[in-house]
Amino acid sequence: MKSILCFFICIFIMSSFSFCQDASIYYDNLAGKLVSAKNLSEARDLFNKSLDQNPSNIDAWIHKGNAEKALRNLNASIQSFNRATALNSKNAPAWSGLADVYSQKRDYANATTAATQLTRLDPKNKAYWLNKGILQQMQGDFDNATLDLDRAIAIDAKYKDALYRKALSELSANKTDQAIELLDQVIAIDGKYKLAYNARGQALEMQGDYKRAIAAYDRALQIDAKWSLALTNKMHALLATGRQKEAADILLRI
Amino acid sequence: MVTLKTNGILGCALIVMLIIALAGPAFGQTREKAGTEELLQNLSHRDAKIRGEAAWALGKSGDVKAIDPLIKTLQDNNSNVREWAALALVKIGRPSIGPLSAALQSKNDSVKWQAAAALGLINDSNATEALSSALPSNNSTVRYWAAAALGQIKDNRSRDALISALGDGNETVREEAGWALRSTEGAGAADLLIKLLKDDDPKRRMGAAQSLGILADVKAATALIEILHDREPGVRSQAAAALGQLNDSLATVPLIGILGDGEEQVRREAIRALTAIGRPATESLILALNESDNITQEAAAEALGQIGEERSIEPLIWAFKNGDPRVRHAAVTALAGINRSLAVPSFIQLLGDSNVESDRRADAAFALGEMDDAGARGPLIMALSNDKDSNVRMSAARALKNIGNTSVPEYSI
Numbered sequence: 001m002k003s004i005l006c007f008f009i010c011i012f013i014m015s016s017f018s019f020c021q022d023a024s025i026y027y028d029n030l031a032g033k034l035v036s037a038k039n040l041s042e043a044r045d046l047f048n049k050s051l052d053q054n055p056s057n058i059d060a061w062i063h064k065g066n067a068e069k070a071l072r073n074l075n076a077s078i079q080s081f082n083r084a085t086a087l088n089s090k091n092a093p094a095w096s097g098l099a100d101v102y103s104q105k106r107d108y109a110n111a112t113t114a115a116t117q118l119t120r121l122d123p124k125n126k127a128y129w130l131n132k133g134i135l136q137q138m139q140g141d142f143d144n145a146t147l148d149l150d151r152a153i154a155i156d157a158k159y160k161d162a163l164y165r166k167a168l169s170e171l172s173a174n175k176t177d178q179a180i181e182l183l184d185q186v187i188a189i190d191g192k193y194k195l196a197y198n199a200r201g202q203a204l205e206m207q208g209d210y211k212r213a214i215a216a217y218d219r220a221l222q223i224d225a226k227w228s229l230a231l232t233n234k235m236h237a238l239l240a241t242g243r244q245k246e247a248a249d250i251l252l253r254i
Numbered sequence: 255m256v257t258l259k260t261n262g263i264l265g266c267a268l269i270v271m272l273i274i275a276l277a278g279p280a281f282g283q284t285r286e287k288a289g290t291e292e293l294l295q296n297l298s299h300r301d302a303k304i305r306g307e308a309a310w311a312l313g314k315s316g317d318v319k320a321i322d323p324l325i326k327t328l329q330d331n332n333s334n335v336r337e338w339a340a341l342a343l344v345k346i347g348r349p350s351i352g353p354l355s356a357a358l359q360s361k362n363d364s365v366k367w368q369a370a371a372a373l374g375l376i377n378d379s380n381a382t383e384a385l386s387s388a389l390p391s392n393n394s395t396v397r398y399w400a401a402a403a404l405g406q407i408k409d410n411r412s413r414d415a416l417i418s419a420l421g422d423g424n425e426t427v428r429e430e431a432g433w434a435l436r437s438t439e440g441a442g443a444a445d446l447l448i449k450l451l452k453d454d455d456p457k458r459r460m461g462a463a464q465s466l467g468i469l470a471d472v473k474a475a476t477a478l479i480e481i482l483h484d485r486e487p488g489v490r491s492q493a494a495a496a497l498g499q500l501n502d503s504l505a506t507v508p509l510i511g512i513l514g515d516g517e518e519q520v521r522r523e524a525i526r527a528l529t530a531i532g533r534p535a536t537e538s539l540i541l542a543l544n545e546s547d548n549i550t551q552e553a554a555a556e557a558l559g560q561i562g563e564e565r566s567i568e569p570l571i572w573a574f575k576n577g578d579p580r581v582r583h584a585a586v587t588a589l590a591g592i593n594r595s596l597a598v599p600s601f602i603q604l605l606g607d608s609n610v611e612s613d614r615r616a617d618a619a620f621a622l623g624e625m626d627d628a629g630a631r632g633p634l635i636m637a638l639s640n641d642k643d644s645n646v647r648m649s650a651a652r653a654l655k656n657i658g659n660t661s662v663p664e665y666s667i
Contacts, residue, residue, distance in 0.1 A: 023402040023430070026371060030341055033334075037310060049375075049406065053433065 024054035028063060035063070040071050058084050058091055065097045069104070077101045085117075092121050099131060108138045119148075126155040130162045142169040160189045164196055167203075176203040194223040198230045201237070210241045228254055290317050297327050305330060306338040313342025318349045325357050328368045340368050344375040351376060355384035358400075366391065367399040374403025382407055386415035389431075394424040401427060405434030412438060413446075420450065420465070421458030428457065432465025444471040451477050451493075456486040463489060467496030475500055479508045487517040494520060498527025503534035510535075510542045513553035521553050529560040536561055540569045551577055552584040559588025567592055571600045579617065586621040594625040601625070602633045605650075612643035619646060623653025631657055 031046035047064035050057055065080035078101050084094035095117045102111035115132040122128060133148035146169045152162035167182035180203045186196040201216035217234035220227060231254050238247040293315070296308035309327055312320035320342070327339035343350045350372065357369035370388055373381040381403070388400040401419050404412040416438065419431035436443040447469065450462035459481065466474040478500070481493045490512060497505040509524045509531075528535045535557070542554040555573055558566040567589060574585040589597040604610055604618035619637055622630040634657070637650040 023371075023399070027375075030337055030375075033310075033337055033341060046375075052437070053402070 022054070024050045024057045024060060026050075027053065028057060028060040031060075031067070032063060035067055035070075040067050043067050044071065055083075056087055058087050058094070061087070062091070062093050062097060065094070065101070069097070069101050074101050074105050078105075089117075090121055092118060095121065099135070103135065103138075108135050111135050112139070119151075123151075124155060126152040126159055126162065129155070130159070130165065133162065133165055137165065137168065137172075142172045145169050158189050160186045160193060160196075163189075164193070164199065167196075167199055171199065171203055171206070174206065176206050179203045192223055194220045194227060194230070197223070198227075198233060201230070201233055205233075205237055205240070210237045213237045214241075290315060290319060294320065294323050297323055302330075302332040302335050305332070305335045309335060309338040309342045310345075313338075313345035316346055318346065321346060321350050321353045324350075325353055325365065325369065328357075328365045329362060336364075336368060340372045340375075343372045347376055348378055348380075351378055351380050355381055358384050358388045358396075363391075363393040363396055366393070366396045370396060370399035370403045374399070374406035377406050379407055379409040379411075382409040382411050386412050389415045389419050394422075394427055397422060397424070397427045398430050401430040401434045405430070405437040408438045410438055417446075417450065417458070420461035421453070421455040422461070423457065425464075428461035429464060429468075432461055432468065436465060436469055444469055444474055448474055448477045451481050456484070456489055459484065459486070459489045460492045463492040463496045467492075467499035470499050470501075472500055472502050475502045475504050479505055482508050482512050487515075487520055490515065491517065491520045491523045494523035494527050498523070498530040501530050503531055506531055506535045506538045510538055510546075510550070510554065513542065513557075514547050514550040521549070525553050525557045525560070528557040532561055533563060536563050536566060540566060543569050543573045548578050548581055551581045555581060555584035555588045559584070559591045562592050564593055564596065567596050571597060574601075574617070574621070575604070575614070579613070582614070582617045582621075586617070586624050589621070590624045590626075594627055595629075598622065598625050598627045598630055602630060605633055605637050605646075608642075612646055615641065615643065616645045616649040619649035619653045623649075623656035626657055628657065 027046050027050035031043040031050060034040075034043035034046060044064065044067045047060055047067060050060040051064065054060070061080050061084035065077045065084065068074075068077035068080055078098065081094050081097040081101065084091055085098065088094070095114045099111045099114035099118065102108070102114060112132060112135040115128065115135050118125070118128040119132055129148045129152035133145045133152065136142070136145035136148060146166060149162045149166040149169065152159055153166065156162075163182050163186045167179040167186070170176075170179035170182060180200060183196045183200040183203065186193050187200070190196075197216050197220035201213040201220065204210075204213035204216060214234055214237045217230045217237065220230040221234070224230070231250050235247045235250040235254075238244075238250070290312070293308045293312050296304050297312075299305050299308065305327070309324060312324060324339045324342050324346075328336055330336050330339065343354060354369045354373050354376075357365055358373075360366050360369070366388065370385060373385060385400045385403050385407070389397055389404075391397050391400065397419065401416060404416060413435070416431050416435045420428055420435065422428045422431060432447070435446065439446055444466065447462045447466050451459055451466075453459050453462065463478060463481065466478060475497065478493045478496050481489055482497075484490050484493065494509060494512060497509060506528065509527050512520055512524045513528075515521050515524065528539065539554045539558050539561070543551055543558070546554070551573055555570060555577075558570060570585045570589050570592075574582045574589075577585065601618045601621045605615055605622065607615070610618075615637070619634060622634055631654065634650045634654050638647050638654065641647050641650065
């Protein structure tokens with residue numbers, strides 16, 4: 001009886017305190033709602049109010065960073081994420097935000113630095129390794145990209161995105177057989193992975209096998225008939241085999 | 255006949271068009287009305303998502319009819335719905351000020367604080383008076399939000415009310431009142447707060463000190479140093495904390511002066527502040543180790559340990575040799591934090607010196623245990639086997655357990 005009474009007293013005390021909120025957190029919550037309602041500018045004003053109240057509110061810095069990114073204020077977004085990482089260098093969402101914004105700015109060196117922090121924070125996160133690998137590829141550093149992608153594949157041997165990306169590294173080194181092998185693995189995992197068919201077509205073209213390349217592009221186009229990249233590649237392969245009329249038909253469709 | 259028929263058709267068409275033209279606006283109005291009505295009804299829908307959406311849609315509509323129902327929705331049992339209602343009231347803006355100000359007199363504290371928060375976000379000086387009147391509310395959450403809202407509005411007519419709130423019994427309210435004053439006063443805030451350090455109300459002095467710490471304006475240092483000896487411990491402790499935030503080495507000696515304060519909280523804040531000042535405070539703290547009372551020595555040792563400079567090692571070992579048990583304990587903890595390997599030889603020497611008092615030898619054994627240095631294992635085993643004093647042997651045994659991987663024979667103690 002006594003314990004039941006205590007329980008209800010505790011509930012009462014907790015409920016009476018539950019409405020008491022820190023202004024910084026409250027404004028951040030409200031701003032989050034405005035973001036969900038797509039009122040980004042008003043949301044940003046509220047994030048600023050939240051941070052005026054408490055400049056150490058890491059969540060508000062991250063949320064503001066995301067809002068600025070959505071508003072295409074990439075420098076302001078970077079500043080916000082930097083404030084968050086300065087407050088807590090182990091904050092994954094802040095590093096993730098930085099990697100993303102730097103990527104959008106095509107500043108792949110800084111994006112890679114941020115992505116590297118993420119892999120240090122959580123070396124078992126396959127997506128972090130994939131992201132870093134992609135960023136290395138964007139800078140043309142396919143060797144280091146392969147090392148990162150291998151880390152992702154070591155975590156998940158059926159990680160199709162990493163296998164596909166690794167195939168691209170192999171293609172860049174003219175290792176078409178290895179690339180095709182990897183792309184076949186991707187297709188075995190996901191038969192609707194159009195990127196893999198397209199890359200397979202490119203690998204076969206590099207080997208001079210235009211007939212099979214065209215078949216691979218066709219598979220990609222079966223998945224997405226209006227995909228301009230596969231259409232262009234197919235057109236190229238058709239021209240190479242002297243099938244000008246079919247190539248011209250495609251050109252008219254693109 | 256044909257003409258008549260044509261005229262008839264045209265006439266009918268004109269009549270229909272006229273009816274549509276006349277009915278159009280009325281129909282439009284009805285539809286609009288129905289929209290608002292439907293949204294107002296949805297504020298009571300059993301699905302919280304629909305209630306929240308309705309609240310926000312009403313806010314976007316700007317329809318003043320929605321204000322009272324939205325204020326009522328601030329009592330919804332779902333926090334998301336309440337937040338959407340608050341946002342809607344802010345979105346409606348100025349027309350909401352009157353009803354929200356009236357809601358500050360509500361019997362429901364939850365409605366009151368949310369009304370205050372919304373008024374702050376509407377950010378109109380027409381709400382200053384109502385919010386200032388809410389500052390002495392019985393409920394600390396309402397007082398907090400009234401202060402927060404006044405800080406958003408930045409109307410200096412709220413100065414007196416905020417100064418009063420700076421002496422609030424609740425620390426969070428004091429802190430928010432300080433924030434609001436800083437926000438309202440801008441560049442003049444420091445001068446105002448420095449003046450308030452001499453206020454008759456000790457809580458207001460505390461609030462002012464707390465706020466000056468956050469403001470981190472070095473011109474407040476002298477005034478804060480002056481109240482380090484305030485008769486109220488809370489004021490002394492808040493002044494020490496603020497000086498730590500100012501991080502001004504000018505405060506080092508005055509802060510050392512209160513390391514022997516009778517109140518634990520004051521001593522703690524002084525240590526924290528000296529640690530924040532860091533290296534520039536080391537020399538004065540080393541002097542304090544030699545020249546002051548035991549309580550100050552103990553606190554100085556702790557601060558030196560937290561600052562972590564190697565030049566403190568010798569003075570700390572000296573303090574260990576000459577201080578009382580509490581000073582010795584603080585010195586050991588500090589040394590363990592600075593550089594264990596540099597301190598270990600001194601403690602090994604003390605442990606093996608039969609001319610040293612037995613309780614000091616026992617503490618040296620304890621120190622070696624704290625240092626967790628494998629090089630101390632041999633001397634500790636020696637002490638465990640040979641020391642004449644059972645306390646020293648007991649302490650050596652415990653130290654060996656700390657160092658680890660050593661089986662301690664029970665009989666040898």
